[in-house]
Amino acid sequence: MPRLISGAVMVGVGVFAIWMGGIWFQALVSIATGLMIWELTRMVAPEVAARGVLFGQFSVALIMAVPQIGALWILPWVIGLALVATLTMPRRSSIYAIFFSAILIAGYGLVTFRSLNGVTWLFWMVIVVVVTDVFGYFAGRFIGGPKFWPRVSPKKTWSGTVAGWIGAGLVGAIFLVYTTAGRDLIWISMLLSFASQMGDVAESALKRRVGVKDSSNLIPGHGGLFDRFDGLLGAALFMLLVASLVEVPEVRF
Template identity: 50%
Template sequence: MPPPARPGKWGDLSARFWSGVAMGVVGIGAILLGGVWFQMLVIFVTAVMVWECWIMIRGASPVSGMLVAAGVASVMAAQVFDGPETRQFLPLFLVAPLVGACVLPRERLTFAVFALAIQVAGWGLAHLRLDYGMTWLLWLVGLVVVTDIAGYFAGKALGGPKFWPAVSPKKTWAGTLAGWAAAAGVGAGVAALTPAGAGIVVLSVLLSFAGQMGDILESAFKRRQGVKDSSALIPGHGGLFDRFDALLGAALALLLVAGVAGLPGGPS
């Protein structure tokens, strides 16, 4: 009996496409609706991503993992529902990292860094929607998505030299550069339609690179743990951490830019 046929290099495209469509509908719908709908999505995604970090290190431990996720969800709810005045309670984001430092048998610092980064990024996205409106959030998500899509197709089709083979063996320079070009196109579109100016094109490319680094760092984390995906929640994509790692990097970079210089064009 012949062995089963191995999928080609595009074998995962169908699952990725339909899962991506479903996530896009939910995500864009929540962004457009704003308010409690987007806040609830942020809380859910943040808690699940921290849970995935936990189980990658500790393994299948449903009780401890769910307790950590519930704690993160509670902290996030306190932070995103009550407006900017809750910023004095931001130190609560240290609770999950400290729990990890006390309970996890290894990778304590790694978990602490990722858990803190995920919570801060989630808080930043919630307040980006509240303070700047949906336009800037759609721009951020859009440039992360087009970076991923352009990188996927260019990398698969063109191949070539690897971007950082020791950390992420599948990523190529062709895919990386295609992602930057796609992000620049998104920035150019925003510059043409808003008062943001040409600086948004440069910022789009920088955030595209930050998103790619978020993806690479998550890949390095998974390789250290000996796992392919952070979980199996999303067909063709793995877990939420696998899908939102680039948004995590881009959101943190945008928070830094907004905190130092504000966003081009200001709130919309």
């Protein structure tokens, strides 16, 4: 029951913030980014977990300031904050720097992607991530088979991985019917699904490296924010890369 209730709350808050956009979505992403930075700090170096609160606050401020900073200056700010935070780590500083920067850049990517490309694209991204996770879970549970990457993620199977790609392709096909998106959306959805899975694998590798089961216990029945949104982080980084290389067309229902 706690898992169902907390899951319903997350879905409700997320849908509301995505639909409203603006300060609502920016605030949600900022707070989530700050909390994941705190979780990352306490995972990598529990003895200095208190510093994670400070770094999390700076991260919230940075994401909230994205409209004022702009795309040109965001990277130096991210690098600077990551460098300062990393230099205070007593151990695993390189791992910390990589994940710290990835979380911040993904937060920036989500805010700018919603602002520049609209609500339809963001709903598509979130739905692809959710469907990838759901299809992967049930295929892995009921089909099983060879493991995808047993040293890093012992529970992830090839059947679940491929099922996630198929589910993402179906999402792309549905969006083709009900939106003005182009035909490439099907295979782009499948690539986005893979990026989401790599986000999940990366966080699993981190947890195995530091010896923890969950990033925190913030969400009853789910663990931490990092545990639930690792796939979305991977997807956001992928779409940020795509948007920087090609022009993302406007899409509407």
